[in-house]
Amino acid sequence: MKFCSNCLSPISGKDKRAIALIKKEYFKDDRPWYLGYSGGKDSSALLTLVFNALIEIPVHHKEINIIYCDTGVEIPTVSIYVKNTIAALEIESNKFNLPIKFNIVKPKLDDRYFVKVIGRGYPPPTNIFRWCTDRLRINPVKSIINQQEKSTVLLGVRMGESAERDKTIKKYNTNSKYYLNQGTSTKTKIFSPIVNYSLKDIWSTLKHNAFPSSIDHSIIGQIYKDAGNECPVYKETKGTPCGKGRFGCWTCTVVRKDKSVESMITNGHNSLDELFKFRNWLIEFRDNPKYRCTVRRNGDSGRGPITLTGRKIILDKLLYAQQMSNLKLIEDHEIKRIYQLWKVDINNDKYKEA
C-alpha cells in the first residue's frame, strides 16, 4: 500500500492504476498534452492524477498545458477560487520541476455573453437556442489546441455522471476504453483516464493524494455542498445545461431555476444576491414580446433580436447589479463594443423595433 507523505492516507488501487496508465500514455509519443480544467471536482481529480504521474517520471520529454476558460460570466466567488488555485498550482509545479503550463483563455470579444445579448440583441440562451456553450467555453479552448498539428486532450469525463454524458462517451468511444474519438478528425485524441471513476472515487482521489496540495478537497467539497455539474470544457455542446452546477455561468438562463447560486446565497455568499435577482429578471425579460423585434436577422418575420430599447434596459439593470454587488460583472471594453454594435443596428434597414 502506498501512502502519501503529508496526509498518510492510502492512495487507492484505482488511483495507482490511473497514474500508471497516464505515465504509459505520456511516453507513447510526442503529441503535446492539453488538460481542460474547470476547477470542478472531475477536472481537479484528473489534474491530481496527472500531477502525481509527472512527479514519478524522472525525465519529461513534453509539456502539459492546463487550459482554464474564463468566460467572463463565471460565478465570481468560484472564479476567484479557481484563479487562486491556478496561481498556487503554478508555484507548486515549479517546485517539483514539472513541465506544466497554465493558460487562462477567454472568449473572443464578439462572443462574450453580454456583447451578444446587449450588443447584438441575442436572446439569453434557452434549451432550443443554446448559442452559448460553443462560443463561451468550447471555442476558446479549441483555438489553443487547434494550433497544433496533432495533440492529445485530457478530459475528466466519466461514465455514470449523467445520461447525456454517457451517451456522448458511447458515441465517441474507440477500441481503447480510455480514448474517445474527436469526430472524424485524427488531429486530436481524447484521453479520459478517469472514465470509469465513480463519484466516490473522485472524492477519494481529491482527498487522499498529498499532491498537489494547492487543490484543496475541502474547498471543492464546500463549493459542491448541494451537488452540481461541471460545464464541458471541450466537447458536448448540448447535454445537461452546465448552469445547474457551480462551474457554469451565473447568467445561465438555460435552466429555469438556478439552485446553484440560490444555495450559495443561503450559505452566506450574499454578494451573489444581486446577480441572482438579475438572472431571474432576465428570464422574464427575454420572454417579453414587447422588447423583441418582429423581424429576424435573416429578414424572416418572427421573434427577432431584443430591441435597442430592451438592450438599454438590460445594460442599465446590469450596471445597477454591478454597483450593488460590488463585483465586476462587465468589462469596459465590452461596454465600448456594445455601443459600437448599437450604432450598427440603428442604421440597419433590416433591423425593426416592434
Ligand code: SF4
Ligand atoms: S452555463 Fe448555461 S449559459 Fe453558460 S455555457 Fe453552460 S448552458 Fe450556456
